[in-house]
Amino acid sequence: MHIQDEKAALRMAIEERLKRMTDAERSAESRSLCRRLTEGIPEGTSICAFYPMRSEPDITPFLEEVLRRGDPLYLPCFDGTLIFRKAKDLEALVRGKLGTREPAPDAPVLDFSSEQTNEQRNPFTVLLPGRAFDAHGNRLGRGNGGYDQWLHQEQRHRAAMRLIGVALECQIVDKVPVESHDQRMDALATARGVQNMKK
Numbered sequence: 001m002h003i004q005d006e007k008a009a010l011r012m013a014i015e016e017r018l019k020r021m022t023d024a025e026r027s028a029e030s031r032s033l034c035r036r037l038t039e040g041i042p043e044g045t046s047i048c049a050f051y052p053m054r055s056e057p058d059i060t061p062f063l064e065e066v067l068r069r070g071d072p073l074y075l076p077c078f079d080g081t082l083i084f085r086k087a088k089d090l091e092a093l094v095r096g097k098l099g100t101r102e103p104a105p106d107a108p109v110l111d112f113s114s115e116q117t118n119e120q121r122n123p124f125t126v127l128l129p130g131r132a133f134d135a136h137g138n139r140l141g142r143g144n145g146g147y148d149q150w151l152h153q154e155q156r157h158r159a160a161m162r163l164i165g166v167a168l169e170c171q172i173v174d175k176v177p178v179e180s181h182d183q184r185m186d187a188l189a190t191a192r193g194v195q196n197m198k199k
Helices: 003-020 023-040 060-068 115-119 146-153 155-160
Strands: 073-079 081-086 124-128 161-166 187-190 193-196
Touching (some): 023 060, 023 193, 060 073, 081 146
Parallel strands (some): 124 161, 161 187
Antiparallel strands (some): 187 193
C-alpha cells in the first residue's frame, strides 16, 4: 500500500474511533488531559497551542490557565499559510477562514527572534493536535500539512522548541506512517500524563 493510502486509511480508522466516543467520555478525558498539561508545563513558559475543533481534545481549560498565570499564549491563524498570533482573551477570538476560532487579524504575530523568546528559562512549548500519534513521537495530521510547513519554516529555532503532541487515548496507535517532511514530537500528552519521547 502506498504511504498516502496508509495515511488515509489510518485517518478513517481514527475518525471511527472518535465517533464512538460519547460527549461525556470526551469531556472527562479532556479534563484529565488539561490537568496533566498544567502539571507538565512549568509556569513561565511561552506556549503555542490550538483552539480545539470538536473532534480534538478540549484543551480550553488549560488555555485559560495559561492566560491566568500570565504566560504568553499564541494560537494558529490560517490565511493560505499557518501563522501564530498572540491571544490575550479566549472570549475575544474570532472565526477564521476555516471556521476555527483564532486571534484577531491585528493581534501580534509570533516572532521567535524576539528577546522574550530567546531569553526565557523554559523551551518554547508547541502543542500540536493530530489525527494519530505513536510511541515514537510520530504524528499524523489532517493532511493539509499546515503545521509541518510552519515547523519547517521555523527550523532554525527548532532547538529552542519543545513539540508536544496532544491526543485522546483512542488516537494512540502502534505505528504512524511517516515521510521525510513529517515532524517528530518531543513528547506526547494524554490523560495519563506528558511523556517524553526517546531520542
